[in-house]
Amino acid sequence: MDDLLSKVLDLQGAWTAKNTMEMQKRGICIRQEIPALLRGESAALADALGVPRDALGIEGRDGTGLKTEVPWVRVYDPTMSPSATTGWYVVYLFSGAGDRVYLSLNQGTTVWTGGDFKPRRIEDLRARVGWARPLLVEQTATRTDLYSEIHLDARTPLGRGYEPGNVVAIEYPREELPAQERLLADLRYMLGLLQAVYAAERMAPHIPGDPAPEVLEAERSAAAAAGRRGRSVSRPGRSGQGFRLTSAERQAIEHHSVSIAAKFFSAQGWKVQDVGARESFDLLLKRGDEQLHVEVKGTTSAGHDVILTRAEVEKQRKYYPDNALVIVHSIHLNRSGGEPVVSGGTLHCTSPWEIADEDLSVISYAYRTAIGREDGVKVRGVLNVLKKGPRRASPVLRTLSGPQ
Template identity: 70%
Template sequence: MDDLLGSVLDLQGAWTASNTDEMRRRGVHIRQDLPVFLKGHSAALAAALGVGVEGLGVEGRDGTGLKTEIPWVRVCAREQSPSATTGWYVVYLFSAAGDRVYLSLNQGTTVWTGGDFKARKVQDLRARVGWALPQIAEQMAKRGDLHQAISLGARTPLGRGYEPGNVVAIEYSREALPSQQALIMDLLYMLSLLRTVYAAELLAPHIPGDPTPEVREAEQNAAVVAGRRSSRRATRSTRSGQGFRLTAAERRAIERRSVHVATVCFEAQGWSVKDVGDRESFDLLLSRGEERLRAEIKGTTSAGHDVILTRAEVEKQRRYYPDNALVVVHSIVLDRTAEEPVASGGVLHCTSPWGIADEDLTVISYAYRTAVGNHVPGAQSAIAVLASGSRRVEQDLIANQGDVSE
């Protein structure tokens, strides 16, 4: 294995986006030789990761068409990281100059929004790194050769993009590559770190840098209602930590906790508090002398940067202004170890009066009024949109029997 790593590093100096002889040789090492070698140790790698051999993922990429500046070979659990753009994994990253290779605990650089994948911001990647590091701090203490920053010397944005995703890495110099046995032992160690991250991810209500669970769920639900077809890869990612969804019981626990925290806070300020959430478009009616406030309460396990509002909530709160308030109880701790989830903690942030500006609202989905007219009772119908020059013609097609055909 040390010979294969060294050969790839030696070819890095000849990098070009074109498929030259050197790049073809590099591609064989990355896409075939190294993965085949690693798969020869599948049983040990899977055991270190805590998955069955069938759940182990090993792959290498050096670019499809144009050759990438920084090739890689990664090892992961297929369910938690169905592609290199999502989830956490351990990956060999080869420097642009060919002077070193990193064995990095890294992450995908995109997130599923319910309709497509979008690139993560650098600050979000770093926030996720900040979450992962404490999870593996005890295991990291056993080693003194770990790097929390890597430098690939890449000239391309894609190559530089791997650096902020690094959680921790082992650096190997081209001039002092370890033996094959030492390399395998290092890989097993890094996979044990990845196993810890996977376990923590499954229990985490929210990981900093990710969209809030409420926003992600709203986006995913909107995509389902709109009839968006999801790829198998996207569907799998929504079942892993990348696509975590709160259960109904967890949502209720968070809601009860946020209302309780808000009630205690307002009562301490001399307000009389009435919970009206089951019959009004807001949650708490606050009275203090002649003062009245209608407060919308939002609870979340995230940092509270985004909350979901219904159209009714927006319209009503705009009418209530300035006698209104938005209360966000964020950073709620959700314990799933008991039979029923238990929510505790939380940090309260209150905005009052609460003026809702259009630029602070993001549309997740639309309700579109179509041009469907009155149809013959019992008839099957469909809408055909026809293009005729610059005109757009809408026509109802009626079929009394069978399907509508072309």
């Protein structure tokens, strides 16, 4: 193991994005030799992570096409981190200068945009790190060789992007690489930390830095309806960054937030009527000659983004200025029992509520095709329409970005 790590570090000095002879050697070591060695230890590693042996993920990457400056080899649970861009994992990260390698408890630090990888916001990564570190206080208390910061000395943004994602790491200088027995013991220890993070993640209704569950649900539903495959559609439940609420949990959060909003307005002398079952808004308020149409959104997130339907946007623009948006954010969701239990939350009210176009982000379009049109568009005409883009498209789901 130490020989393989040394080999990669020696080749780092010859890094280039081109597939040179040196980069080919590095790729074989990263993608084949180190993963093969670790798979030979999979029984002990899987036990440390608390997963069945056949459920342990091990992979190495050094760039598809262009070679990356910082290659890596990660160990993970595929159900919690289906790709290197999502979820938590333990990973070997090789410095750009080739003078050290880190064994890091890290996370997906990029987002796939469909054409390339875009770095996640540093503040989001730091928020997730801030959530994870307190979980590990007891397990890390006796170790004096752990690093809260890593320095990869990378020249590329992608290489530097791993640094803010680090939760805790062990540093191995090139000239002080320990023997294989010590390296494997450290790896088992780090996988024990990862197991603790996974356990907490399974129960967390929302992790700071993650998109709101409601936004993720809308994006995934839209992607599924559009027939998108691969990265666009994830399995139910928690899968990397992103928690999906069950129907019972959504209803519990909705009822809780509407109840809090109703009490808030009643205390101000409003007569409150719950009209959510038949109207495109939730509460109708009356106080003397005044009338207010209130949309209520509840979320376990910090409330920076909420989902609005097309009807909600159109009606609230019609009701303005006699309208309001109430966001009950940071709701606590307890999923440990048979039925979800919700409590707490912070109410934020905006009234009058003017919906600006720049605060709306389109998640999906309904596109009217040429099929069935009475004007008898020819095939050539259809192709031209498709090339020009969805001019007739109408947004069906939108997000309201930013605190109101």
